[in-house]
Amino acid sequence: xxxxxxxxxxxxxxxxxxxxxxxxxxxxxxxxxxxxxxxxxxxxxxxxxxxxxxxxxxxxxxxxxxxxxxxxxxxxxxxxxxxxxxxxxxxxxxxxxxxxxxxxxxxxxxxxxxxxxxxxxxxxxxxxxxxxxxxxxxxxxxxxxxxxxxxxxxxxxxxxxxxxxxxxxxxxxxxxxxxxxxxxxxxxxxxxxxxxxxxxxxxxxxxxxxxxxxxxxxxx
Ligand code: CDP
Numbered sequence: 271x272x273x274x275x276x277x278x279x280x281x282x283x284x285x286x287x288x289x290x291x292x293x294x295x296x297x298x299x300x301x302x303x304x305x306x307x308x309x310x311x312x313x314x315x316x317x318x319x320x321x322x323x324x325x326x327x328x329x330x331x332x333x334x335x336x337x338x339x340x341x342x343x344x345x346x347x348x349x350x351x352x353x354x355x356x357x358x359x360x361x362x363x364x365x366x367x368x369x370x371x372x373x374x375x376x377x378x379x380x381x382x383x384x385x386x387x388x389x390x391x392x393x394x395x396x397x398x399x400x401x402x403x404x405x406x407x408x409x410x411x412x413x414x415x416x417x418x419x420x421x422x423x424x425x426x427x428x429x430x431x432x433x434x435x436x437x438x439x440x441x442x443x444x445x446x447x448x449x450x451x452x453x454x455x456x457x458x459x460x461x462x463x464x465x466x467x468x469x470x471x472x473x474x475x476x477x478x479x480x481x482x483x484x485x486x487x488x489x490x
Contacts, residue, residue: 274299274387275402276482277395280409281455282359282443283416283423285466285474289409290391292475297389297482302382304392304399305362306342307375309353310335312361313344323370330374356424356431356439363443366393369452393447396458405482408457409474411467416440 276299278290287303294301307330314329315321336343342350352358365371379399382388390399396406411419417437424431447455457463462481466474 272402273383273385274404274486275383275395275400276387276389276405276407276478277400277403277458277461278389278391278407278409278478279393279395279397279455279457279461280391281416281447282363282440283420284409284411285419285471286391286409288471289466289474289478290389292471293478293482294389296475296479297387299387299389300382300384302379302388302390303337304375304379304390304395306337306353307335307378308362308366309358310342310344310349311371311375312358312365313349313353315365316358316361321365321368323368326365326368327370327374330371330378354427355429356436360439360443363446367446367450367452372398372452393455394453396461397456398453401458405478405485406458406461407478407481408461408463410463410465413437413440413444415467 276293278286278293280286287305290303291301310333311326311330314333315326318325320326334345340350341348342353376399379390382390383400392399396403417433417440420440421431421433421436464474464477
């Protein structure tokens with residue numbers, strides 16, 4: 271039997287990353303931030319100045335990548351800061367439309383599924399990558415709250431940000447993610463939808479861990 275998966279999907283800046291990594295720590299599972307894979311390919315797409323699907327799909331299968339305690343490594347180069355930039359994030363949502371690239375990333379994402387289990391966050395974890403996930407959560411918040419959260423996150427990191435521009439980018443990204451032909455952003459029919467607009471991070475984490483423990487009878 272394969273290791274259990276908790277899939278956490280949702281739109282940009284819904285808090286998936288923070289929430290998913292905390293849930294993983296609490297239940298003792300591995301953690302996959304699938305967006306970081308798209309961001310890595312976006313970085314390469316910018317560096318090579320290409321949106322060629324075949325080229326990017328090939329890179330997705332070949333690159334040497336590693337996630338080490340929040341650090342993102344590409345061929346041993348630390349690209350943690352670079353992949354977090356808004357420039358790379360926007361490019362990521364463009365390259366994410368390419369079916370060949372999504373296909374090439376499937377195997378890489380599934381390779382993270384190892385005992386004792388995996389918490390995976392992204393857009394299509396519960397719908398496409400791990401359709402057999404034991405628990406599927408779709409995390410949302412209003413666009414205004416998400417833009418504010420992203421703004422605060424950037425300012426705290428010392429990165430210059432503009433709330434108006436962020437809101438606009440977020441709207442564009444939501445639209446691209448929801449309307450693309452392959453793996454569009456949408457809750458899996460068997461997912462639990464969680465609106466985090468008025469909830470603290472701890473409250474969201476507790477809800478998800480509670481659902482998980484409810485399913486496993488407190489074993490994990
Ligand atoms: O930080 P944010 O939530 O905006 O984005 P992210 O999770 O780092 O992902 C960056 C981009 O990659 C998103 O805008 C999506 O278009 C794409 N993505 C995807 O298509 N499928 C995933 N499983 C994860 C990310």
